[in-house]
Amino acid sequence: MSQIGVDQWVEQSDERRDRYSGWTAPARRAFDKLPTGWKLVGVLGAAAAFPLLVPQGEIRIGITVLLLAMLALGLNVVVGWAGLLDLGFVAFYGFGAYFYAIVASDQLPAHWPTWVAIPIIVAAAALLGALLSLPSRRLVGDYLAIMTLFFAQIFVELVRNFERLPFVSEDLDLTGGPNGIPGVEAWDLFGFQINSFKRHYYLLLILLVVLIAGLHNLNASRTGRAWRALREDTLAAEHMTTPVNKLKLLAFVVGAAIAGLAGSIFAAVQVGVFPNNFALPFLITIYAAVILGGSGSIAGVVLGAVAIGYIPELLRDPGKAGWLFYIGLAVMLVVTMKRWQPIAAVTIGLVVFGFVVRFVSSAIWDESIMGTANDTFISRFVDGWVLILGEQQDLITNYAFVVAIAGVLSVVVTRGWLRIATLIPTIYLAILVWENKLALQPSITRQLLFGAVLVVMMAIRPQGLLGTRRVEIT
Amino acid sequence: MTDSTPLLKLSDINTFYGQIHILQDISMEIRSGELVCLLGGNASGKSTTLKTILGIVSPRSGTIEFDGADVTDKSTSFRIGQGMAIVPENRRLFAPMTVLENLEMGAYLRDDDHSEDLEQVYELFPLLADRKSQLAGTLSGGEQQMVAMGRALMSRPKLLLMDEPSMGLAPILVEQSFEIIQQVHQAGVSVLVVEQNANMALSIADHGYVLATGRIVLADTAEVLTEHEGLKKAYLGR
Numbered sequence: 001m002s003q004i005g006v007d008q009w010v011e012q013s014d015e016r017r018d019r020y021s022g023w024t025a026p027a028r029r030a031f032d033k034l035p036t037g038w039k040l041v042g043v044l045g046a047a048a049a050f051p052l053l054v055p056q057g058e059i060r061i062g063i064t065v066l067l068l069a070m071l072a073l074g075l076n077v078v079v080g081w082a083g084l085l086d087l088g089f090v091a092f093y094g095f096g097a098y099f100y101a102i103v104a105s106d107q108l109p110a111h112w113p114t115w116v117a118i119p120i121i122v123a124a125a126a127l128l129g130a131l132l133s134l135p136s137r138r139l140v141g142d143y144l145a146i147m148t149l150f151f152a153q154i155f156v157e158l159v160r161n162f163e164r165l166p167f168v169s170e171d172l173d174l175t176g177g178p179n180g181i182p183g184v185e186a187w188d189l190f191g192f193q194i195n196s197f198k199r200h201y202y203l204l205l206i207l208l209v210v211l212i213a214g215l216h217n218l219n220a221s222r223t224g225r226a227w228r229a230l231r232e233d234t235l236a237a238e239h240m241t242t243p244v245n246k247l248k249l250l251a252f253v254v255g256a257a258i259a260g261l262a263g264s265i266f267a268a269v270q271v272g273v274f275p276n277n278f279a280l281p282f283l284i285t286i287y288a289a290v291i292l293g294g295s296g297s298i299a300g301v302v303l304g305a306v307a308i309g310y311i312p313e314l315l316r317d318p319g320k321a322g323w324l325f326y327i328g329l330a331v332m333l334v335v336t337m338k339r340w341q342p343i344a345a346v347t348i349g350l351v352v353f354g355f356v357v358r359f360v361s362s363a364i365w366d367e368s369i370m371g372t373a374n375d376t377f378i379s380r381f382v383d384g385w386v387l388i389l390g391e392q393q394d395l396i397t398n399y400a401f402v403v404a405i406a407g408v409l410s411v412v413v414t415r416g417w418l419r420i421a422t423l424i425p426t427i428y429l430a431i432l433v434w435e436n437k438l439a440l441q442p443s444i445t446r447q448l449l450f451g452a453v454l455v456v457m458m459a460i461r462p463q464g465l466l467g468t469r470r471v472e473i474t
Numbered sequence: 475m476t477d478s479t480p481l482l483k484l485s486d487i488n489t490f491y492g493q494i495h496i497l498q499d500i501s502m503e504i505r506s507g508e509l510v511c512l513l514g515g516n517a518s519g520k521s522t523t524l525k526t527i528l529g530i531v532s533p534r535s536g537t538i539e540f541d542g543a544d545v546t547d548k549s550t551s552f553r554i555g556q557g558m559a560i561v562p563e564n565r566r567l568f569a570p571m572t573v574l575e576n577l578e579m580g581a582y583l584r585d586d587d588h589s590e591d592l593e594q595v596y597e598l599f600p601l602l603a604d605r606k607s608q609l610a611g612t613l614s615g616g617e618q619q620m621v622a623m624g625r626a627l628m629s630r631p632k633l634l635l636m637d638e639p640s641m642g643l644a645p646i647l648v649e650q651s652f653e654i655i656q657q658v659h660q661a662g663v664s665v666l667v668v669e670q671n672a673n674m675a676l677s678i679a680d681h682g683y684v685l686a687t688g689r690i691v692l693a694d695t696a697e698v699l700t701e702h703e704g705l706k707k708a709y710l711g712r
Binding site: 235237239242243468 | 575579582
């Protein structure tokens with residue numbers, strides 16, 4: 001009797017799961033063996049040490065990342081767990097930020113103590129979440145998305161035009177209109193002012209740790225299970241007697257409360273709030289963090305927030321952008337080739353190819369190596385190998401760009417030795433274009449490269465960095 | 475095990491979808507400890523009967539009594555709380571959740587300790603204990619049927635409703651599936667199986683009802699139905 005349904009496939013599933021392939025397998029197995037506690041301590045230690053190791057300006061980037069992580073965690077409850085496509089999420093963030101700005105600035109003027117203001121803001125944001133979920137409870141999928149999108153748009157328009165609303169007296173300028181509210185006060189926790197980047201960073205880090213612990217338990221609880229069940233199959237969940245509408249409401253409430261809290265910190269960090277902080281582009285950024293990291297996974301969305309928040313900042317600096325470019329190339333090479341023999345072949349071929357091109361080209365036309373390389377470590381390193389054009393740099397690089405793209409396309413469709421043969425000149429052209437054009441203009445290349453990084457990441461892992469691949473019952 | 479008071483009693487049920495009269499004067503009984511099958515072809519009203527029993531659709535007239543109380547106007551979750559449980563058509567497991575989580579969902583209504591029920595389910599299906607941390611979507615068809623049954627049993631039902639357990643399963647798995655149903659029945663749960671596969675269902679049932687275009691056209695013991703000439707022609711293909 002106990003043998004019912006056991007086939008070979010099921011019997012071997014443990015073996016199959018265990019068997020990593022390729023030369024990265026030992027490292028992956030070793031990482032799996034590491035206890036979760038150690039990994040957590042490692043990550044937390046690195047995060048806690050970050051402000052001590054970097055200059056003041058970079059702590060600000062850390063704050064941006066932590067805020068994004070907090071928002072991504074909140075959105076993950078609604079989207080990742082309960083499966084509700086909520087496009088109004090950014091409005092709760094804005095609500096929290098504006099609420100704090102109004103009660104902690106000269107706008108009214110009102111100067112509520114922080115320990116009074118924050119609980120009220122979080123509760124009010126949660127209430128707003130409940131209110132939004134009431135008309136949305138019968139809607140799913142794209143219908144819910146449109147409805148909540150309206151809410152986000154209404155919020156921005158409302159704060160932008162508050163004093164012009166017909167029922168508001170002209171003396172009551174609550175939101176500052178398009179100019180926003182400047183001069184928001186710092187958090188004051190019983191005499192301890194959160195007034196520097198470093199303090200904001202640690203405040204956020206502590207809140208984030210508490211939040212992650214809470215969410216982790218919530219996910220493992222009866223409610224967390226029920227959320228995932230109703231995301232998968234609402235009707236079946238209803239047959240298990242889960243109160244579907246109540247659970248949807250609860251997801252909205254939890255998400256909104258987290259967003260409200262994040263907003264109140266953001267207002268204090270920025271020392272002001274402006275309508276554009278809470279417009280749709282930022283909503284898309286939060287979604288990108290959740291989706292890139294792996295919707296539904298706590299560690300995933302935090303990692304996604306780090307990637308989405310940090311990579312664009314990294315790309316501001318030509319030196320770091322160069323590292324990212326070359327490391328990206330190397331990763332692409334490893335991922336497409338997998339085995340070490342072709343990787344070695346391509347690398348050696350590339351080096352030889354570069355010197356040959358340089359030798360032939362400089363013999364024919366000496367302007368082809370007369371340009372000056374970008375003043376970063378890597379650029380100086382490759383200067384003696386790749387062509388840095390003196391004359392007509394722009395024109396030739398533009399052509400090289402087009403040929404490089406054609407090269408990428410041909411790499412995709414070719415196999416075996418032909419692929420290695422097309423890969424070498426393609427990579428060479430990519431480096432040529434990078435050193436002659438893109439590395440010199442970081443402001444233009446930043447968004448381009450960021451987009452490319454995201455596309456590559458999503459192509460490699462469609463389920464998100466730490467997401468689980470969907471299993472469909474057939 | 476069979477006693478005389480019916481566990482579930484439908485009296486003169488009439489159910490409509492808009493203007494369309496689906497169930498016409500349906501009356502049926504399931505006694506405690508019985509395994510009853512409800513047979514019928516396409517569009518005969520099998521699923522609607524099940525939905526009416528569960529309260530997903532409400533009848534325009536007639537009464538439903540469950541465990542001695544009138545539940546005609548009660549909600550689905552009330553009825554499930556009173557001791558009904560359903561194994562839906564196509565099983566409808568929560569695919570990206572583990573076997574254990576799927577089973578725990580079955581006990582959602584009760585927030586007390588349900589480790590005992592879990593033990594019972596594992597005793598019935600030792601295989602699920604083995605596979606408890608595996609994702610339900612990666613199980614084979616027969617194992618998924620076990621999870622679906624186990625999930626339903628987690629709420630300690632008095633009456634288990636099975637909607638087309640043979641649907642979408644290979645012939646060998648259909649047999650296994652019915653073995654599982656029989657096993658659950660022998661463990662003391664009353665079962666209502668809604669099926670198209672009359673042969674299979676009658677081979678394990680005590681009683682059978684046959685639906686055709688919304689009316690009950692036959693009701694008798696399984697032995698009698700198996701030998702019934704009209705039924706043979708219509709369903710059994712003999």
